[in-house]
Amino acid sequence: MDFFGRPxxxxxxxxxxxxxxxxxxxxxxxxxWVEKYRPKNINDVTxxxxxxxxxxxxxxxxxxxxxxxxxxxxxxxxSTILALTxxxxxxxxxxxxxxxxxxxxERGISVVREKVKTFARAVVSxxxxxxxxxxxxxxxxxxxxxxxxxxxAALRRIMEKYSxxxxxxxxxxxxxxxxxxxxxxxxxxxxxxxxxxQAVGRVSEVASLEHVSCEEGAVEALVDCAExxxxxxxxxxxxxxxxxxxxxxxxxxxxxxVGVIPQPVIEKLRGSWTASTSVxxxxxxxxxxxxxxxxxxxxxxxxxxxxxxxxxxxxxxxxKIALLMASTDKALCDGADEHLQIMDLMVQATKVVAQQA
Amino acid sequence: xxxxxxxxxxxxxxxxxxxxxxxxxxxxxxxSGDLPHLLVxxxxxxxxRTRIAAILREIYGSGAExxxxxxxxxETPSRRKLEINLIxxxxxxxxxxxxxxxxxxxxxxxxxxxxAQTQQVATSSARKFKVVVVHEADALTRDAxxxxxxxxxxxxxNMRVILCSTSTGKIISPVQxxxxxxxxxxxSIEDVxxxxxxxxxxxxxxxPESFAQQLAAGSKRNLHRALLMLEAAYVRxxxxxxxxxxxxxxxxxxxxxxxQSALKTQTPAQLMAIRxxxxxxxxxCIPPTTILKTISTHLVDGVSEDLKPEIVHQAAFYxxxxxSGQKAIVHLEAFMAKFMSVYKRHQMASV
Numbered sequence: 001m002d003f004f005g006r007p008x009x010x011x012x013x014x015x016x017x018x019x020x021x022x023x024x025x026x027x028x029x030x031x032x033w034v035e036k037y038r039p040k041n042i043n044d045v046t047x048x049x050x051x052x053x054x055x056x057x058x059x060x061x062x063x064x065x066x067x068x069x070x071x072x073x074x075x076x077x078x079s080t081i082l083a084l085t086x087x088x089x090x091x092x093x094x095x096x097x098x099x100x101x102x103x104x105x106e107r108g109i110s111v112v113r114e115k116v117k118t119f120a121r122a123v124v125s126x127x128x129x130x131x132x133x134x135x136x137x138x139x140x141x142x143x144x145x146x147x148x149x150x151x152x153a154a155l156r157r158i159m160e161k162y163s164x165x166x167x168x169x170x171x172x173x174x175x176x177x178x179x180x181x182x183x184x185x186x187x188x189x190x191x192x193x194x195x196x197x198q199a200v201g202r203v204s205e206v207a208s209l210e211h212v213s214c215e216e217g218a219v220e221a222l223v224d225c226a227e228x229x230x231x232x233x234x235x236x237x238x239x240x241x242x243x244x245x246x247x248x249x250x251x252x253x254x255x256x257x258v259g260v261i262p263q264p265v266i267e268k269l270r271g272s273w274t275a276s277t278s279v280x281x282x283x284x285x286x287x288x289x290x291x292x293x294x295x296x297x298x299x300x301x302x303x304x305x306x307x308x309x310x311x312x313x314x315x316x317x318x319x320k321i322a323l324l325m326a327s328t329d330k331a332l333c334d335g336a337d338e339h340l341q342i343m344d345l346m347v348q349a350t351k352v353v354a355q356q357a
Numbered sequence: 358x359x360x361x362x363x364x365x366x367x368x369x370x371x372x373x374x375x376x377x378x379x380x381x382x383x384x385x386x387x388x389s390g391d392l393p394h395l396l397v398x399x400x401x402x403x404x405x406r407t408r409i410a411a412i413l414r415e416i417y418g419s420g421a422e423x424x425x426x427x428x429x430x431x432e433t434p435s436r437r438k439l440e441i442n443l444i445x446x447x448x449x450x451x452x453x454x455x456x457x458x459x460x461x462x463x464x465x466x467x468x469x470x471x472x473a474q475t476q477q478v479a480t481s482s483a484r485k486f487k488v489v490v491v492h493e494a495d496a497l498t499r500d501a502x503x504x505x506x507x508x509x510x511x512x513x514x515n516m517r518v519i520l521c522s523t524s525t526g527k528i529i530s531p532v533q534x535x536x537x538x539x540x541x542x543x544x545s546i547e548d549v550x551x552x553x554x555x556x557x558x559x560x561x562x563x564x565p566e567s568f569a570q571q572l573a574a575g576s577k578r579n580l581h582r583a584l585l586m587l588e589a590a591y592v593r594x595x596x597x598x599x600x601x602x603x604x605x606x607x608x609x610x611x612x613x614x615x616x617q618s619a620l621k622t623q624t625p626a627q628l629m630a631i632r633x634x635x636x637x638x639x640x641x642c643i644p645p646t647t648i649l650k651t652i653s654t655h656l657v658d659g660v661s662e663d664l665k666p667e668i669v670h671q672a673a674f675y676x677x678x679x680x681s682g683q684k685a686i687v688h689l690e691a692f693m694a695k696f697m698s699v700y701k702r703h704q705m706a707s708v
Contacts, residue, residue: 031513031514032510032513034510035510035513073530073531073534074534102506102507108434142507143503143506143507146500146503226534229534231534232530232534235393235534235535236534238393239393239537242385242386242389242391242393242537243382243385243386257537257538258538259525259533259538259540278662278665279657279662279665279666279669280657280658283657287577290400291400291542291543291577291578292540292542292543293398293399293400293403293524293540293541293542293543294540295398295524295525295526296524296526297525297526298525298526331673331677332526334677334680334681335527335680336673336676336677336679336680337646337650337673337676337680338524338526339650340649340650340653340669340672340673340676341673341676341677343669343673344669344670344672344673344674347665347666347669347670348666348670350666351666
């Protein structure tokens, strides 16, 4: 690669006067913003006041229980624990004091037995005097719900045995997938979905730091599409910023980017729910939908929102349609054909609407 | 001699004919010197692969077109050996992990980590990163997708992933949120006609307007299929006449026959005959879902309006069963039997 710091051929084409500063900037651009703007210390964590408060207390007292963080994706679980360890040990000692494992690493029972156990029983190394550095290490098991039950069971004893010198932090989306004995050994923290205002605040902060000019409503659209998932909002922001290099980010671009189906398409679907539509009319509409590549699950979600807010439909009709949608969703999750399922849903829903009218 | 589909495949972003908005976006993306992870989705024959190849070319130049096929061995944790075919150039690797069945996680982990941890060696390379193209990403198991999550973030410096799939429904949301979604819609009828005409011009043949329209409609907005059909028609008879039949694939005609016979008589004997025919189609490797869909389309066309919703519902029901079940023939047959009983009852009631 770039051995002598020469500008690369393609770069020369794109911009002839690229200074060294620019190329380092380009390098910086490669880091995902989610990583770049991860909270550096525990006070930076957006929202989750209760959790932060408890953890801050434990920083002062240097007393930390085993932790179990759970909650929907993108609410700051991993960020919180990483920030906490940095606050505790300082940026240098973190490397030796913390073991982070996630689903991309092999995490079968053998790894728990060897790697985790070896790390857990090692004696605590030198600490940085400027930080609290309590006399224990931390093992972070990210995405713990994708660990096998066997591996989780193997952890039980390890957690107890080495609790004097090692603390565990399990991070997962679904607490129900962590076996009971393991969950009962930890203090559980629930991370709630980010409130809209706070998410909007954080995203616009990053946008201004990265010099992305956003139109009114664009940031809100980003956050709404992400449904409380801050990481998703950030990723979308970064991808969007690449697309609108020198122009303004609009809500429309955001919608296209995150794969939201345009409202007219949904309206067209809803519009075909009348007594006078024939099956072949519906087929034309559905064919068009599928050919345009809109994912069925997304169609279903948006159509559901649309139908439930519909004032022309009675409660009974809504209930019946909701039932239909539920079974369609189940079928889709089982991997049934999108075309046939949406077709079925549309035809049956039309029947429901026609019956009552 | 290459097929027309391959011969006239656009090789760069500039040569793409339809979806000009999307092309513009992609051009901006690939020229900005950086590329996010991409998730390209859309129906078959819409040009997903063509676009991916064009992006790669745009980024790396013609070097990305020098492909070689190699075989790699992977070892599963249970010491089973897997052989996977890889298509690679100096800058990218294409894999089809569904070849590995339930062991696709191993392939993803090993391959991506290996690529990600080695840097580009060639000094002439324009970009710092390599690209991994994963075809049929919707066939990846959950495990494999989970394995992708962290790797995609961690090795962002040296590698980009391009996932190619027909729908986003089966891609887990954490992976989706790490990608830029690129929707490639099927070309409209006019787009298909346009491409047919341009290919015809390059081949030096004339295609009547009405015939081109028919081809486009018959291909169901699948460009790949439209061009194959054009070539097939050309081989069979040339010059084209306005009333020229569009050459439907043989299996489609066969399935049409099945549906017609089911509409004609509804008896156990007929069911047995249909069963044989269904087996025949299945042994020709036509996916059961396609069979069921095609049959149901013909049946819906053949029955009266008040019966149509019922048929659609049954088709959806049995297709769902088909997915959860194991033996396709059982479900196909069940659907036919159900149709016969529903249809017969309906006819008797109306008499």
